[in-house]
Amino acid sequence: MLKEKLSLSKEPVFLIDGSSFLYRAFYAFPDLKRSDGFPTNAIFIVLRILIRLLREERPRYGAFFLDGKGPTFRNEIYDQYKAQRPKMPEDLAVQVKPLLEAVQLLGFRTFVSNGVEADDLIAGQASVLKNRHPVVIVASDKDLRQLLDDRVFLWDPGGKKEVLMTVEDFRRQTGLEPFQWPDFQALVGDSSDNIPGVPGIGPKTAASLLADHPTLEDLKHGFDQLAARDQKKLQDHLEVIFTYRQLTRLRLDCQNDVQASDLEIEKADHQKLLEFLQKYEFRSLARDLAGSVPKKERQLSFMSGMSGQKKRVSRQSGFPDMENLDQIGLYPVDQGFLLGAGDQEWEIQTGPEKMRKRLSGIRIYVFSLKDLARLDRAWIDPESKDFFDISLAAYLLNTEAREYDFEHIYRAYSREVDVPRENKGLAALLIGTLLDERLRSAGLDRLMQDLEMPLIPVLVRMESRGIGIDLEAFADFLGQVRQRLKELTKEIFSLAGKEFNIRSTQQTAEVLFDDLKLKTGRKTPGGAYSTSNTVLEAMRREHPVVGLILEYRTLEKLRSTYLEPLPGKVKADGRLHTTFNQLATATGRLSSSNPNLQNIPIRGEFGPRMRACFVPSADRVLVAADYSQIELRILAHMSGDPNLLDAFARGEDIHTRTAGLLFDQDISSVTPDQRRKAKTINFGLLYGMGPLKLSRELSISMEEAKEFIRIYFSKLGRVREFYDHIESLAKEKGYVTTIAGRRRLVPDINSRNANLAQQARRMAINTVVQGSAADIIKKAMLAVDMDQELAELGAELILQVHDELLIEVPEAGAKKAGQRLALIMSQVEKFDIPLAVEWGAGVNWAEAHQ
Numbered sequence: 016m017l018k019e020k021l022s023l024s025k026e027p028v029f030l031i032d033g034s035s036f037l038y039r040a041f042y043a044f045p046d047l048k049r050s051d052g053f054p055t056n057a058i059f060i061v062l063r064i065l066i067r068l069l070r071e072e073r074p075r076y077g078a079f080f081l082d083g084k085g086p087t088f089r090n091e092i093y094d095q096y097k098a099q100r101p102k103m104p105e106d107l108a109v110q111v112k113p114l115l116e117a118v119q120l121l122g123f124r125t126f127v128s129n130g131v132e133a134d135d136l137i138a139g140q141a142s143v144l145k146n147r148h149p150v151v152i153v154a155s156d157k158d159l160r161q162l163l164d165d166r167v168f169l170w171d172p173g174g175k176k177e178v179l180m181t182v183e184d185f186r187r188q189t190g191l192e193p194f195q196w197p198d199f200q201a202l203v204g205d206s207s208d209n210i211p212g213v214p215g216i217g218p219k220t221a222a223s224l225l226a227d228h229p230t231l232e233d234l235k236h237g238f239d240q241l242a243a244r245d246q247k248k249l250q251d252h253l254e255v256i257f258t259y260r261q262l263t264r265l266r267l268d269c270q271n272d273v274q275a276s277d278l279e280i281e282k283a284d285h286q287k288l289l290e291f292l293q294k295y296e297f298r299s300l301a302r303d304l305a306g307s308v309p310k311k312e313r314q315l316s317f318m319s320g321m322s323g324q325k326k327r328v329s330r331q332s333g334f335p336d337m338e339n340l341d342q343i344g345l346y347p348v349d350q351g352f353l354l355g356a357g358d359q360e361w362e363i364q365t366g367p368e369k370m371r372k373r374l375s376g377i378r379i380y381v382f383s384l385k386d387l388a389r390l391d392r393a394w395i396d397p398e399s400k401d402f403f404d405i406s407l408a409a410y411l412l413n414t415e416a417r418e419y420d421f422e423h424i425y426r427a428y429s430r431e432v433d434v435p436r437e438n439k440g441l442a443a444l445l446i447g448t449l450l451d452e453r454l455r456s457a458g459l460d461r462l463m464q465d466l467e468m469p470l471i472p473v474l475v476r477m478e479s480r481g482i483g484i485d486l487e488a489f490a491d492f493l494g495q496v497r498q499r500l501k502e503l504t505k506e507i508f509s510l511a512g513k514e515f516n517i518r519s520t521q522q523t524a525e526v527l528f529d530d531l532k533l534k535t536g537r538k539t540p541g542g543a544y545s546t547s548n549t550v551l552e553a554m555r556r557e558h559p560v561v562g563l564i565l566e567y568r569t570l571e572k573l574r575s576t577y578l579e580p581l582p583g584k585v586k587a588d589g590r591l592h593t594t595f596n597q598l599a600t601a602t603g604r605l606s607s608s609n610p611n612l613q614n615i616p617i618r619g620e621f622g623p624r625m626r627a628c629f630v631p632s633a634d635r636v637l638v639a640a641d642y643s644q645i646e647l648r649i650l651a652h653m654s655g656d657p658n659l660l661d662a663f664a665r666g667e668d669i670h671t672r673t674a675g676l677l678f679d680q681d682i683s684s685v686t687p688d689q690r691r692k693a694k695t696i697n698f699g700l701l702y703g704m705g706p707l708k709l710s711r712e713l714s715i716s717m718e719e720a721k722e723f724i725r726i727y728f729s730k731l732g733r734v735r736e737f738y739d740h741i742e743s744l745a746k747e748k749g750y751v752t753t754i755a756g757r758r759r760l761v762p763d764i765n766s767r768n769a770n771l772a773q774q775a776r777r778m779a780i781n782t783v784v785q786g787s788a789a790d791i792i793k794k795a796m797l798a799v800d801m802d803q804e805l806a807e808l809g810a811e812l813i814l815q816v817h818d819e820l821l822i823e824v825p826e827a828g829a830k831k832a833g834q835r836l837a838l839i840m841s842q843v844e845k846f847d848i849p850l851a852v853e854w855g856a857g858v859n860w861a862e863a864h865q
Contacts, residue, residue, distance in 0.1 A: 016072055017179070021168060023149045028275055029068065029077035030137045030144075031123070032154035036061050036173050037081070037114070039155060041107045042749030042762040046412055046457045049296050054106040058114045062300055064173045065121055068153065069280075076148065076278045078140070079123045080133040081111065087131050089262050096262055099209050101746055113295070120288050122281040131269055134158055139269030141167055148275050157767060160185055161196040161265060190222050198231045201259035207767035210259050215248040231256055299430040327435045330362045334373060342378040344444025346421075347387060353440030360441045367391035374401070380447025382406055382421050382439075384468075385597070388475045395472040405443060406598060407467055408450040411459050414601040414759050462756045466793055467597065473800045473812065474595045474605075480813045481590035482612070482821070485859070486582055488628045493578040496570050503567045510560040517567055520546045526560075533557050553714055573621055576614075584610050595815070602782050603757045603789035605815055613816045617864070627861035631823045638810070638833045639863035640840055640854035642792070642818040644669060646701060649754075649787050652846045654737035658730065663848040670694040676730040677723060696727055700734075701784060703777025738780055745779040753786035754844065755794075791850070792818060794843040802839060808832045821860065829856040 018027060040060030047056035068074060089096045115125050126136050134156060141150045145166040152159050155171045160180070163169060169180040182193060191199055202221040204212020216224075224245065228234040235253050238246065249256075292301045335356050344355035351364035363370065371393050381387055384404045388395045394402075406419040409427070416423070424446065425436060432445035454460045508514045512530065515522040524544040527533045533554060535544050548568065554561045586592055591610060599606040607613040615629075616622035631637050647669055651659035662672040667682065674693035675682040685693075695712050704712070710720035728735040745751050745764045752758050759782040763775040792815065799805060799812050799820060808828035814821035820840065824832040837852040844850065857863040 017151060017168075017170065018072070020179070021149070021181070025148050026075045027149040027151045027168075028144050028278060029072070029074050030140060030150060030152050031065070031068075031077065031079045032133060032137060032152065032156055032159065033061060033079050033114075033118070034082045034133050035155040036064055037107070037111075038765060039173065039762065041104070041110075042765055043760065045749050045760070046453045048456050050452075052456070053295075054110060055295050055297070057107055057110045058117065058295060059297060059300065060173070061114060062117055062121075062297070064153075065118065065123070066300060067172060069121065074280060076275050077123050077280050078278045079115075079118045079125045080136050081115070081125070081127050082133045083128045083130075085129075087128075089132075092261050093210075093258060095209050097208050100207075101743070104747055113291075117288075117291055120284055120291060122283045124278055126270075131266060135266040135269045138162055138265035138267050139271055140273050142267045143271050143273060144275055144278075158196075158200075158263065158265065161193050163193040191225060192229070195225050195229060197260045197264035198234075199225060200263040201231065201256045204259070204769075205263065205767065206769040207765075207772065208262065210262055212259065213248055213252045213256060220245070220248075231260060298433065325433060325435050328358065328360050328438045328441055330360050330438075332362055332364075334363060335359070335361055337373060337377070340377055342380065342444065342448070343374065344380045344440050344442065344447055345374075346382065346439035346443050347390065348439075353438070355438065355441030355444035358441070360438050368393045377401060378403060380405060380443045380451075382424065382443055384471050385475060388472065389478075392475070392479075395475060400468075402468065403447050403451055404468060404471065405447050405450060407471075408447075408454055408463060410598040411463060411467065411758070412450065412453055412457060414603075419598045457758065458756060459758060466755055466790070466797070469797055470597065470793055473796055474597065476800070477812055477814065478592055478594060480811055480823070481586065481588065481592040482813050482823075482860075483590045483630045483632055484581065484585060485628050485630050486585070489578060489582050492624060492628065493574065496574050496578060500567065500570055500574065503563055503570070507560055507563050507567065510558070510563070517564065518571065523564065527554075527558075531558060531560070533561075549711065553711075569619075569621065573616070573625070577616075577625060581610055593814075600789075601759055601778075602786040603753065603793075604785065604817075605789075605793075607816075612814060615816070623861040623864075625861075626864060627859045629860035630858065634826060635823050636826045636829045636856050636858060637860055637863040638822045638824055638829055638836060638854065638856045639860065640820050640822075640833065640836045640852050641864070642788075642840065643851040643853055645788050645791065645818050645850065646784050647697060648846065648848055648850060649784050649791075650701060650734065650737075651848055653783070653787070654731075654733045655847070656731050656733035656737075659734070660848055663851075670697060673697050673727075673731075677726055692723075696723055700724065700727060702781050705773075741779050741783055742776050745775070751779045751783050753783060753790050755787070755790035757786050757790060759786065788818065791844050792820070795820060795840045798839045798843055799836060802835065804835050805832060805839075808835070810836070819864070821863070832856075 017023070021027075037057050041057040044056040044060055047059050048054050065079075068077070115127075118125050126133070128136050137152060137154075137159065138161075141152065141162050144150050145164070150167045152162065152167065152169050153172065154169060155174060159169060163180065163182040163185050165182060167182075169178075171178040185191070185193060189196075189199075199218075199221050200210070200212075202213050202216050202224065203218055204210050224234060224241075228237050234241075234249070238249065238253065241249070289301070292298075330353070335354070340356050342356075346353040346355075348362075351362065352370060354361045354363055367387075367390065379401050380403045382405045384394065384402045384407075405424060409416065409419050409424050416427070421439065425442060428446045428449060429436065429442065432442070432449055434442045434445050436442070451460075454463055504517065507517060511526045513526070515526055517523065521543065523546045527546065528535050528544050534557065548565060551561050551565050555565070581591065584591055591612070593607045593612045594609050596606040596608055605613075616625050629637075647659070648663055650656075651663055658672070658676060659669070662669050668690075670690050670693045671682050671685050673696065674685040674689040677693055677696070678685070678689055692713055696709065699709055699712065706717055706720040706724060709715075709723065710717045713720065713723075715723075741751060742764070745761050749762050749764070750758050750760045759778070761775045761779045761782075763771040764779060766772045766775065796812065796815060799822070805822070805824075808824055808831055810822045810824040810828070810832045812820065813823050820836065822832060822836060833854045833856050837854040840852045841850045855863050855865050857865070
């Protein structure tokens with residue numbers, strides 16, 4: 016309990032900032048809806064936090080605060096205050112009234128602000144209550160930090176990690192006193208509230224200024240003593256920062272007459288609570304609430320309807336009556352399966368083929384169809400349309416969860432379905448049907464049924480086929496690399512004047528910056544000198560040892576990552592068999608592991624040499640087909656930008672065309688260096704690159720980078736509109752979608768933390784474009800796998816790497832297979848411009864990829 020953790024001698028008063036949790040819940044969990052479609056996500060999550068508070072803290076005093084409608088006094092002071100924020104989404108607005116009802120049923124007094132913000136009400140009450148009781152502010156809003164002192168604490172139990180902040184924590188983290196927080200925010204600004212701050216003053220500078228001048232008044236009076244660079248930044252803002260502080264400083268004169276006794280938490284009306292939770296279909300909250308109420312206060316009706324004691328379901332042997340079943344849950348165990356049907360579970364000892372036949376035509380919920388198929392292909396041959404893959408559904412609903420095995424999924428959903436962990440067959444049925452409904456509510460069911468589920472058998476077959484490697488070529492390449500590494504080691508030691516561990520970034524930094532006195536570049540977050548490849552590339556001309564170190568690193572990675580370990584992973588059939596991961600990336604792209612064949616070098620000096628080591632079986636060849644600039648084509652199609660569309664329609668080089676726009680010259684006179692810069696900008700802005708990173712990538716000043724970005728968006732105006740449209744939709748819905756309806760949650764897009772919000776914006780744009788590319792390559796894989804003409808030619812799909820597909824085919828049919836493969840890939844999606852595909856064939860991967 017917090018009372019013990021904070022060593023409090025009196026009962027604390029819990030002041031709960033409902034508004035911050037309301038918005039966070041709405042955008043982080045968009046799929047929670049009642050069976051009739053009424054949105055319940057915000058109600059559910061906020062109530063879950065409050066019930067946890069009741070259960071774990073057993074509080075005596077508490078109140079719940081929400082922002083009211085309409086403008087506040089801050090809008091009168093500054094008409095642009097929060098002007099950029101969209102109107103509350105309707106699906107959130109309709110939840111406010113029932114949420115307040117539920118909070119009151121739990122026994123909390125509720126306050127809705129009028130003319131001020133909920134934070135002001137909390138500030139006013141805290142300033143009075145702390146004189147008699149410790150105050151715990153339950154919130155995620157950083158503005159409330161200014162209220163911290165020895166009697167006031169901040170607690171955020173609703174985030175990914177619980178955060179408890181004391182005044183000492185605040186001082187240690189910021190170097191400030193809480194009373195300085197509004198002054199600090201006035202200087203740095205707050206993009207979430209549309210407070211500009213002072214241009215050029217970031218958190219470090221602001222903290223440094225306030226260390227010597229504790230308030231804005233002190234800063235103004237001591238202006239002449241400031242460093243020249245700080246005077247230049249502040250001179251035009253010395254008056255307006257006081258207005259900004261008025262916006263960030265909380266009022267302490269709201270509701271000063273409140274007493275702790277006014278906030279005493281009342282006894283919950285259990286019967287009305289039960290009716291409310293049943294009305295909104297909150298089964299898991301009902302169980303949580305049962306644990307939060309002292310036994311002597313629990314009513315029989317409440318307990319019988321809500322306690323939901325989990326008891327292990329006794330297992331039966333043999334098969335259930337299959338004629339009366341339309342859906343079951345299935346979980347493989349030693350010598351058989353656990354089968355869940357209705358509210359029963361059977362343990363069945365039989366083989367996959369017999370089991371598969373008995374289940375034909377029945378909807379089968381499994382935690383991983385791919386795992387089943389690896390055990391026996393009978394599960395996916397000839398088809399797998401009866402199956403529902405629970406791990407895949409959980410992934411599509413939340414691509415950020417990262418872990419989708421039984422344990423993680425059970426932990427995430429078991430409280431909603433009330434099934435013991437031991438009953439895995441029944442768990443598959445109940446969790447599966449729950450996620451089935453969630454997919455339909457989220458509009459993800461077509462993506463699941465038409466794309467992701469059919470892809471599972473394709474991936475299993477690809478993994479089974481594998482790809483051949485030439486062990487002699489690997490050994491020869493490895494020998495040459497080892498020899499060159501020896502030579503490089505001697506040369507580097509000679510130029511450095513001493514021996515050191517070249518693999519050690521710390522020792523390399525000492526040699527370059529301490530011994531050789533080279534000009535230092537960036538530092539790592541820990542304060543050490545960076546020796547990243549990007550930094551060293553910019554230092555090549557400063558000393559010959561730098562280029563040798565970069566070459567050493569390249570060869571060492573080839574040796575340690577590919578040349579030495581890969582031959583050891585070759586199976587008895589002489590081939591490498593990778594695992595394709597369908598649940599690993601937030602954008603929907605496939606990944607590859609054990610070994611990772613998607614990171615095999617492509618270009619450069621060693622890419623072709625490495626790929627030449629991958630070969631087909633005897634009398635067969637490899638055919639590789641690669642989408643050309645697919646993400647930029649998707650950008651052109653989705654944005655409708657006339658410059659991009661025209662360039663692709665004419666078959667022009669898009670980077671040369673962009674260079675012509677950036678440098679305002681005819682494309683015939685564009686230089687290779689100009690094209691290189693345009694290429695960096697094209698892809699950089701697609702992935703959300705800012706001016707700082709662009710300046711580093713192009714070795715230009717920040718001002719030049721900003722000017723390049725300005726020109727780019729002025730010439731490609733529809734791209735800017737498209738990016739803004741994505742951001743607007745993300746802010747409204749809390750997620751973005753791709754061409755196929757794939758979705759990624761971006762709850763931080765509405766964060767008051769400017770860095771998190773900007774990172775979410777980049778993530779949103781990247782997901783829409785890169786995720787759509789993932790959709791297209793997956794559609795192509797399905798079409799290739801099902802194509803009759805390729806099947807008749809004996810072609811087999813064996814590898815997918817980024818935007819490339821690799822098939823293996825008898826040599827006589829290589830040309831026809833290549834042409835057919837390219838045609839299929841170019842036609843899987845209808846665009847305003849052609850989906851260009853380049854293909855080649857050869858006796859190894861390098862030849863096929865040329």
